[in-house]
Structure formats: C-alpha cells, structure tokens
Amino acid sequence: TTVAGYALGLNENGTRIETLIWNWAHEPQDTGEGWATGVRQHVASLSKQMTAIAMTRLLAAHGIAATTPIIDYLPAYWTKGQNVSQITFANLMTHTSGLDYGVSSSASDFEFMKGQIAAGTTHLGQYWYQNMNFGLCRILLATINGNIPVGFSIPDLFGITAFNDVVWDAVTITAYEAYLAANLFGPSSVTDPSLAHETDDALAYTFPVSGNGWNSGDLTTMAGGAAWHMSVDDILKVMGTFRRSGTIVSAAQAQTMLDDGFGIDWIESTNLGNYYAKNGLWEDGGGHVEQGVLFYLPGNMELAVLVNSPVGTPAQFLYSVVSGAYTSNVVPVLQPLGPLPVAAPLSATPEASSEQVRA
Secondary structure (H helix, E strand, C coil), X not given: CCCCEEEEEXXXXXXXXXXXXXXXXXXXXXXXXXXXXXXXXXXXXXXXXHHHHHHHHHHHHCCCCCCCECHHHCCCCCCCCCCHHHCEHHHXXXXXXXXXXXXXXXXXXXXXXXXXXXXXXXXXXXXXXXXXXXXXXXXXXXXXXXXXXXXXXXXXXXXXXXXXXXXXXXHHHHHHHHHHHHHHHCCCCCCCCECCCCCCCCCEECCCCCCCCECCCCCHHHECCECCEEEHHHHHHHHHHHHHHCCCCCHHHXXXXXXXXXXXXEEEEECCEEEEEEEEEEECCCCCEEXXXXXXXXXXXXXXXXXXXXXXXXXXXXXXXXXXXXXXXXXXXXXXXXXXXXXXXCXXXXXXXXXXXXX
C-alpha cells in the first residue's frame, strides 16, 4: 500500500455503486479508528466547491450575475485599491482576481483579505490560485444575504478601530456557516459538516507512517477557501443534490456553474463526456498531509476520495492518480466491429484498490 489510509465512494444517480476503504483514519498509536466513508476529514480546498455552490445559489436568488463587480458588496470601511472596482464574482470563483498575484500563500483570514483589497491588483483576469478568493466569498455572502449591512461600522472608541474587523469577521463566518447548513447541507440531508475539527475526524500522517498523526485544528478563520470537515458520504450527497435534485439550484444552473469552472480545478474531455474535478490538500510542512479529490463524472456519476497521507514516496499527485485510473478505464464510444472491450471495474477489495491508487 502507498498511503496511510483512504476512503472512496462512487455514486450513480445518487446511489452508491462502489465503496473502497483502506487502513486507518487514526493509526493504532492514535486510538485506532478505521477508515469508513462516514469518517470526516478536513477537506481543505474541496471547501471551495461548497462555497461556489452556495454563491451560485445566492447570486441567482438575488438576480446578481456572476459577471457583476464585487465592490458594492464589500465592507464600505475597507480601502479599495487599484482595479478592485473591476473584480467580479466570476473572477473570485475562477482565481482570476489577480489579488496577491505571484505570491504563494494559503492565507485568507480577515486581516489578510482586507489588506489585499487595499493593495489592489495589476493582474486582473490572470489566473493565480489563492484561498482568499473564496474567503472573500464568505464576506460577500453575508452582505448580499443581509446578515450585515455594507455600511456597518462601529464608531471609533478611544482611538480603537479594530472592533470593526472583529465584528465583521465573526458575523460573516457565522452567516457563511449558517447559509451552507440551511441551503446546501440541509437539502442534501447531511448534518455532519463542520468548520471545527472534532475528536473522531481523521488525522494526517506521513508516508511511510511514522509517529503520531497531525490534527490540523480549527481553521474557521479561513472559512470559504478551506476549513470544512466532511466525509465521503457528505461530499457525494451534496454533489448529487446540487447536480440533479433542483433543491439547491436548478440542474441547468448547476451545469452552467460547472462549465464556467466555478470552484473547479479541471474540466477534461473523455469519450463519455466531460468530467469536472477539484483537488484539496493541507499539510504541516513536516510531511503530514490530508487531501482529497471530487469528480463530477459523465453518466450522472460522482466520485469522492479522502486520503490522510501523501501518496507514495516520492509523493504522487492524488488528482493525477485518480484521473489516470478513470481515463484508462473509459471505453471509447466508437468501437470497431466485433465484441466491445470491457472496462476493468474498480476493485472490490481494499488491498486491490490500493493498487489502483498506485496506478
């Protein structure tokens, strides 16, 4: 095996058709909890897909086009730098805002985002992956939804102006969490997702496994771009409900969001149609990794995988491993005369499934 442990679920039309699990969510030295598709893990940037779904619903409900500039929905007391007036919701959800361009950073706390809006950008429209793009969405969600007025400001008390930041941060996080609970998780019949790391959530390990696992902790201040703790079951229920049920957005709106690449990293063409994929990874700098991928596949199928370590040594890119396993088993639509070749099914055993992960 080439990972500490993982859980995989594959759904078709919302019904589970394959479940694979391997090894430990908590290794024996850390209480010994086995992986299952109901075990939660910090899903890191898979949180961006949840935020994109929420923003798609919210914007549609308020008649706001994704091409609308965000400036009128930002806190009025923030300083707005160069070109901020031209940044749109679509720019945020496709990482083309140009904010903090060229700097590799996972930061998306309130003070960081406030500072980057003040700094502005000279790279509007250019792709640069930043968590803060989706962190800003949780602030915009709260103002559009009416949880806090754009012009809300606490009077300067004894020369202390930081109260505004504290209040805005707390209100927008609470509003974001409540909106997703009511409008994504509720319709999807899931109650597990949380911004907090709880006792039974998977721990992150090195590979090969050495020592105790790592608890990435409470990442609530980074809500929007990261922080959700979810299980494979949770992720798949939200994906299927969003894509087909019409209870979050219409099926047409869902497909448009995917085609626009909102909260998506890859749109790839196969002989069966396009798939849409998102990757997420969080690490401590000491080799402990928690990661996951989700795929909207052709044929009304959804796939989610959570892994609590690097994949192999040297580490392989989880998205490439999973996408390669999928595309290598896609049967071409057009076949020569004669019997059709049969695609090799996903293995039914955890031991064999780890071979798939190595593929």
